[in-house]
Amino acid sequence: EAGVVQSPRYKIIEKKQPVAFWCNPISGHNTLYWYLQNLGQGPELLIRYENEEAVDDSQLPKDRFSAERLKGVDSTLKIQPAELGDSAVYLCASSGPGHHNEQFFGPGTRLTVL
Amino acid sequence: AQSVAQPEDQVNVAEGNPLTVKCTYSVSGNPYLFWYVQYPNRGLQFLLKYITGDNLVKGSYGFEAEFNKSQTSFHLKKPSALVSDSALYFCAVRDGGNTPLVFGKGTRLSVIA
Numbered sequence: 001e002a003g004v005v006q007s008p009r010y011k012i013i014e015k016k017q018p019v020a021f022w023c024n025p026i027s028g029h030n031t032l033y034w035y036l037q038n039l040g041q042g043p044e045l046l047i048r049y050e051n052e053e054a055v056d057d058s059q060l061p062k063d064r065f066s067a068e069r070l071k072g073v074d075s076t077l078k079i080q081p082a083e084l085g086d087s088a089v090y091l092c093a094s095s096g097p098g099h100h101n102e103q104f105f106g107p108g109t110r111l112t113v114l
Numbered sequence: 115a116q117s118v119a120q121p122e123d124q125v126n127v128a129e130g131n132p133l134t135v136k137c138t139y140s141v142s143g144n145p146y147l148f149w150y151v152q153y154p155n156r157g158l159q160f161l162l163k164y165i166t167g168d169n170l171v172k173g174s175y176g177f178e179a180e181f182n183k184s185q186t187s188f189h190l191k192k193p194s195a196l197v198s199d200s201a202l203y204f205c206a207v208r209d210g211g212n213t214p215l216v217f218g219k220g221t222r223l224s225v226i227a
Contacts, residue, residue: 004157042118042204042217043158056214091157100146100165103215105157 002026004106006092012112018080021109025073025094032069033103034077035091043091049075079111087113116141118207120218127195128226135190135221137205145207147188148215149179152202161203164188175199195225 005024013019025032030051035043046065048056051072060067064083069075079086089110093103117140127133139145146165150158162173169181179190190203205218 006157040219042206042219044217045214048214093158100163102148102160102163104160105150107155107157110155 004092004094004104006090006106006109008109009107010110010112012114013082014114015084016081018078019082019111020079021077021090021092021111023075023077023092023106025075025092026104029094029096029104030072031095031097032075033093033095034067034075035093037089037091037108039088046077082111082113084113087111116145116207116209116213116216118205118216118218120203120205120221122221123219124222124224126224126226129197130194133192133195133199133223133225135203135205135223137188137190137218138186139188139205139207140186141207141209143209145188145209147179147181148206149173149177149188149190150204150206150217152204152220154201158204161190195223197225197227199223200225 007022032049034046036046037043047060047067049069052069067077089108091108092106095101095103119138148163149161152158161177162171164171164181172178177192181188202220202222204220206215208215
C-alpha cells in the first residue's frame with residue numbers, strides 16, 4: 001500500500017515569492033491534515049479536511065496561506081507571498097474514519113525562504 | 115485545551131540497556147495518546163497508541179508504553195535499546211472528542227554502541 005505522497009521534497013525560494021505544496025493521502029483516507037514543523041519542535045496543525053470540507057483551519061494564517069482539497073482526495077497548500085519565517089517543514093498526514101485512528105505522515109516538504 | 119510535555123530534550127542510553135522516554139499530558143476529557151518516531155528527513159511514523167483498555171500498550175519495533183492516569187503520564191519504553199532506535203520521538207494527545215492531535219516538542223534518543 002502506498003503511503004502519503006508529498007511533493008516537492010525540498011523547495012528554496014526568495015521572500016515574497018509564491019510557493020505550493022502537494023499531498024496525495026493514502027487511498028480511502030477521508031481525513032487530511034497539513035502540519036507545520038519548525039526545527040526542534042513538534043508538528044503544529046495548520047488545517048484539517050474531512051473529505052473536501054475544511055473542518056479546522058483556526059491555525060492557518062489566512063492572510064498568506066491557503067489550501068484546497070477540491071475532490072476530497074489530494075490537496076494543495078499555498079503560501080503567497082512567502083516570508084523568511086515560513087522556512088520550515090510542511091507535513092501532510094491522513095487518517096481513516098474514526099476519532100482514534102492514527103495519522104499516517106508523508107515525508108514532508110522542507111521550505112527554505114531566502 | 116490539551117497539552118503534552120516531554121521533559122527531556124535528549125536521552126542517551128547504551129545499546130542493550132532499557133530505555134524510557136517520558137511524556138506527561140493534560141486533557142479535559144478522556145485522553146487518546148500516541149507515540150511517533152521521526153528519522154532524519156523522514157515523516158513521522160506511528161509506533162503505538164492508547165485509547166482504552168490495558169494500561170500497557172505494545173507497539174512496533176519492540177516498543178511499549180504505560181498509561182498512568184493518576185500521574186497523567188504515557189512513558190515510552192523498550193527493554194533493550196538498539197543503535198537503530200536513535201531518532202526523534204514525539205508524544206501526542208487528543209481528548210475523546212473530535213479535536214486536533216497535539217504534539218510534544220520531541221525527545222532525541224541516542225543509543226550508543
